[in-house]
Amino acid sequence: MHKLCAINDIAEPGSKGFDSTPKGPVFAVRFDGQVFVYANTCPHLGINLEWQPDQFLDQEDRMIQCCTHGALFRIEDGECLAGPCVGDALTAIPHHVKNGELFLAD
Template sequence: MIRLCAVSDLDDPGSKGFHNERGHLFAVRQGLQVFVYVNSCPHFGINLEWQPDQFLDSEKRLIQCATHGAQFLIETGECIAGPCPGDQLTSVECEVRDGVVYLP
């Protein structure tokens, strides 16, 4: 198992990027839930953020690609607006145990 971060390291709601042996990833916290995705926009294959840890729109309700404005649901990674509707971010399985996010 890979220790990604403590849940308390993520704002609620908030996001944070990571680079480890699994590649470039980011985690999004929404309440008690944490979602992890590969940091790659399905439209163009580039990282989603321009600034470190900035993966959410201004209202912190959707994941947003900084380059083309594609917006994705936090819970599923599905694109609902922008140049790639219907595409999805690649989700990464995670587990929250004792306040820590792990990747199996």
């Protein structure tokens, strides 16, 4: 198991990036009582998504947004709903929460 952080280290709603993991760069989003983890790679350009460190969400904290071309992804499943990669999706990373800690699945 690879520990990412304590759940309380991520605002709700909010996001946090992790550069060095066994799965490569990933980010976690806390939203609506759940945690979602995705590879930090835009399906359109293959680049990191964040605007600034730990800033993966749009201004309303309702969608994941690519900093380069503004593509918007649904938090719950990573599907692109607007932008040049509509119909593509972010790569979900298996994870679990145990005792208030977020871990990548083996």
